[in-house]
Amino acid sequence: MAETRSASSPQGPGVFTRKSSGLVRVMSPRSAIIYNILTMGIIFPWTFVWAPTAFQGSNLVIGLIIAFVFELPLALSYAWLASALPRSGGDYVFQSRTFGGGFGFTVVFGLFVVWILQWVALSGWLMAVLGIAPLMFGLSATTGVAGFATVGAWASGSTGIIIISLANALLSMILLISGFKNYVRFQIVIFISVLLAFAIMLVLFFTSNPQTFTTHINSFAATTAGIKDFMGSATAAAAHAGVNVTPPATFFGTLMVAPIAWTSLQWATYSVEQGSEVKNAHSFKNQVVILAGSLIAVTVLLILLALGLQHGVGQKGIMVASSGYWLGVGEATLNGTLLMPNLLAIVLTSSTVLVVLIGLGYMLNSFQIVCNCFIGTTRILVAQALDGLLPSWFAQVSPRWKTPVNAHVAYFIASIPVIFAYNLVSDWSTRWALGVTFANGLTLTLSGLAAALLPIRNRAIYEASPGSRYNLARFPLVTLLGGLGFIFGMFMVISFLVVKGLGLAFNPDDPTSYLLVIGSVVFALVVYLLMRWHRSRGGVNVSHAFSEIPPE
Amino acid sequence: MRLLKRGTGSGEVTKIFYATDLHGSEVTWRKFVNAARFYEVDALVCGGDLMGKVVVPIVRRANGRREADFQGRLTTFDDDAEVASLTSRLATLGQYWYECDEDEYQHIKGDEAEIERLFTRLAKERLGRWVELAEERLAGTHIRCFLGGGNDDTDDVLAVLDQVSKDRVVACEGRLVELNDRHTMVSLGYSTPTPWKTPREASDPELAVMIGELMTKVEDPSRCIFNFHVPPLDSTLDTCLQLDESVWPPTPIIRAGQPVEFGAGSGAVRDAIDEHQPLIGLHGHIHESRGSARYGHSQAVNPGSEYGEGVLRGVIVSLRDDKVLGTQFTSG
Numbered sequence: 104m105a106e107t108r109s110a111s112s113p114q115g116p117g118v119f120t121r122k123s124s125g126l127v128r129v130m131s132p133r134s135a136i137i138y139n140i141l142t143m144g145i146i147f148p149w150t151f152v153w154a155p156t157a158f159q160g161s162n163l164v165i166g167l168i169i170a171f172v173f174e175l176p177l178a179l180s181y182a183w184l185a186s187a188l189p190r191s192g193g194d195y196v197f198q199s200r201t202f203g204g205g206f207g208f209t210v211v212f213g214l215f216v217v218w219i220l221q222w223v224a225l226s227g228w229l230m231a232v233l234g235i236a237p238l239m240f241g242l243s244a245t246t247g248v249a250g251f252a253t254v255g256a257w258a259s260g261s262t263g264i265i266i267i268s269l270a271n272a273l274l275s276m277i278l279l280i281s282g283f284k285n286y287v288r289f290q291i292v293i294f295i296s297v298l299l300a301f302a303i304m305l306v307l308f309f310t311s312n313p314q315t316f317t318t319h320i321n322s323f324a325a326t327t328a329g330i331k332d333f334m335g336s337a338t339a340a341a342a343h344a345g346v347n348v349t350p351p352a353t354f355f356g357t358l359m360v361a362p363i364a365w366t367s368l369q370w371a372t373y374s375v376e377q378g379s380e381v382k383n384a385h386s387f388k389n390q391v392v393i394l395a396g397s398l399i400a401v402t403v404l405l406i407l408l409a410l411g412l413q414h415g416v417g418q419k420g421i422m423v424a425s426s427g428y429w430l431g432v433g434e435a436t437l438n439g440t441l442l443m444p445n446l447l448a449i450v451l452t453s454s455t456v457l458v459v460l461i462g463l464g465y466m467l468n469s470f471q472i473v474c475n476c477f478i479g480t481t482r483i484l485v486a487q488a489l490d491g492l493l494p495s496w497f498a499q500v501s502p503r504w505k506t507p508v509n510a511h512v513a514y515f516i517a518s519i520p521v522i523f524a525y526n527l528v529s530d531w532s533t534r535w536a537l538g539v540t541f542a543n544g545l546t547l548t549l550s551g552l553a554a555a556l557l558p559i560r561n562r563a564i565y566e567a568s569p570g571s572r573y574n575l576a577r578f579p580l581v582t583l584l585g586g587l588g589f590i591f592g593m594f595m596v597i598s599f600l601v602v603k604g605l606g607l608a609f610n611p612d613d614p615t616s617y618l619l620v621i622g623s624v625v626f627a628l629v630v631y632l633l634m635r636w637h638r639s640r641g642g643v644n645v646s647h648a649f650s651e652i653p654p655e
Numbered sequence: 656m657r658l659l660k661r662g663t664g665s666g667e668v669t670k671i672f673y674a675t676d677l678h679g680s681e682v683t684w685r686k687f688v689n690a691a692r693f694y695e696v697d698a699l700v701c702g703g704d705l706m707g708k709v710v711v712p713i714v715r716r717a718n719g720r721r722e723a724d725f726q727g728r729l730t731t732f733d734d735d736a737e738v739a740s741l742t743s744r745l746a747t748l749g750q751y752w753y754e755c756d757e758d759e760y761q762h763i764k765g766d767e768a769e770i771e772r773l774f775t776r777l778a779k780e781r782l783g784r785w786v787e788l789a790e791e792r793l794a795g796t797h798i799r800c801f802l803g804g805g806n807d808d809t810d811d812v813l814a815v816l817d818q819v820s821k822d823r824v825v826a827c828e829g830r831l832v833e834l835n836d837r838h839t840m841v842s843l844g845y846s847t848p849t850p851w852k853t854p855r856e857a858s859d860p861e862l863a864v865m866i867g868e869l870m871t872k873v874e875d876p877s878r879c880i881f882n883f884h885v886p887p888l889d890s891t892l893d894t895c896l897q898l899d900e901s902v903w904p905p906t907p908i909i910r911a912g913q914p915v916e917f918g919a920g921s922g923a924v925r926d927a928i929d930e931h932q933p934l935i936g937l938h939g940h941i942h943e944s945r946g947s948a949r950y951g952h953s954q955a956v957n958p959g960s961e962y963g964e965g966v967l968r969g970v971i972v973s974l975r976d977d978k979v980l981g982t983q984f985t986s987g
Binding site for chain 2: 200
């Protein structure tokens, strides 16, 4: 049997590489880890405002750990995919190569591209409800200017959210059309701002306690919304709505925190690094470090936030805040503005500077989220158009801007009705908000299955990749990890479909959410079949975009 | 630039399959040759960069075992079957191998000229076998295989194309060739300067001169294919990582957590397409920039390359007279 050991052995032969090799030094994983952390949305609030009352008795910290454990094998399996296919670019190619072009297109177009439109709407909602509204309320409280509170209330109302969401998406489209490098220049500001905001929040929470918080929020509510004894009335209203502010612990509830936390953690795989074509052990290890490193970092940050909230706001405060979101308890809001974690932190400070820094960080991360939506989906649209599965128009590049303008414009236009629906259709921004976590999660889970099958379905590719040497009891490790990731991922996907508290199944008499899911898949399948037929009339066989030519 | 739309014409349709940057990968070469029947095309065109980049010495030890470095890890082999498994993987990756004893390895190791000679010998052998395979598999068909060079290929190795080709394979580097009685093709494998000082680089003004000389032979650019290895500048077919060349090997420049990208193509190629409005521009060089761009009536394409994975990226181009009926990107 062939034995292997590190090539640093001084007695072993090396390789001869041409100077004109195109070899590039492997990038430090540090930068990619930082980028991945921000992509994973440390500002996403749902773990903290959904889980507590949807699953009373749930333990957020343990739930986050469970989510990490569930996501880790899936994320690691992506390291094999990314190092085996370093130039391919993502789930569409991973799945097309393993399951066929029709499958890859239908899943990625129907469950990813279409559903990310909801993320465009969500990011606008985040910008308004987590960014602008708390900032305005904070400024009102710290400066005494009532007008800020008026703006804050407007920003968190349907009209304000819609206008802000449209502007958010439009600005993102314009920035990205003007050139990706312009976005990258702007991103350093986002980096610093988000991490600073998060750090300030943690400090505020860990230097506070529930009694201090109650005093502060009562004062805050009186100043900004004219409400006296806010916590007293909010707690009573929450109790009336069925909230037990000191619920007994439940394992099932804690387990169900995991699918909600997946909203953040599933994006560990979003930006697998484009690898070098001269594959070696470093490139594979780098991918592992990036994926696992960013996943660990975000999990730790979210756990710190959960602990901070428990320390500084207290269990009662957390339950009250959650009731305003999940149960729609109006008294648990400030003039309709939800008590998101950053607003709870703003409540604890009288510093205008800190209020601005927190608000700015959240606004900028919300903007980054919508940019990530455009970046990821337009690349897929271009790839699918080049494969002949979408009209060529999508892949056209502007001679002036050197970017696929058409794909960006199309995606912005498609997001407009979704933005309206998200904010006007009852239940969409609350009960169905995690539909996108479900749909995207299913896409990523199927890529985990593709990873598990890589040694079987794409043997030559697998054996030429650096990950092929890692086995467990003669079993390819990627098959074990991908299989485990698939099982855990499907657990969460199925949970979304059947557990009432996760939203899609909330109203058993209303099949709308299921119809949306099925509809998006059917829509994608229809597009695939139509394009396949249309191309065949022009003598083009679209399966050539995926079918492997036999080498012998 | 043409102001009038080209006519649809009434002639026969010609289909060509274009792939590029195979870099020594045996699997992708075999797929390339088989693509002719698989895609039912009339001609195969390869855009250059045929040479591999790495030689893996397989060293025989005194104890009879053999050792080699595979992807940064030292591997010891007990028998021929294990070595065959290694060489199969190397073949997919486009790497060469060379079995030798310890003394020979040590002799070559410190001598750059010897290493270069070894590369040349192995590359010539492999390219020669490739041409023979293409001649064998295309024999008796009307399909011809046009092979150009790229910036990574040396003139010495490319000379094999003329030496070994007989009937079906046509060496087209630096020449005007007739694809059929309706279409011609000019090929140029040089690129703009790269951080690696590859064998065939030239500045844009020099490229413009080379292109100009080729164009003096072209009677009708509207029926001529530009098989230019380097893509047009800032076309998005040439987008790649910007590198810090002050270190070796060069390292990607990172800003705000993202590698910086730029267009590494040729302004001379872009100007030539703008001016002459060829039938189509076929390009490679930047493996990760699969795409299509338009310059007036002319389209430029880069199918990208995934040679290291044994995946043959290509594009099927359908032509009729002076019109491109359609392009289809493939992944085989």
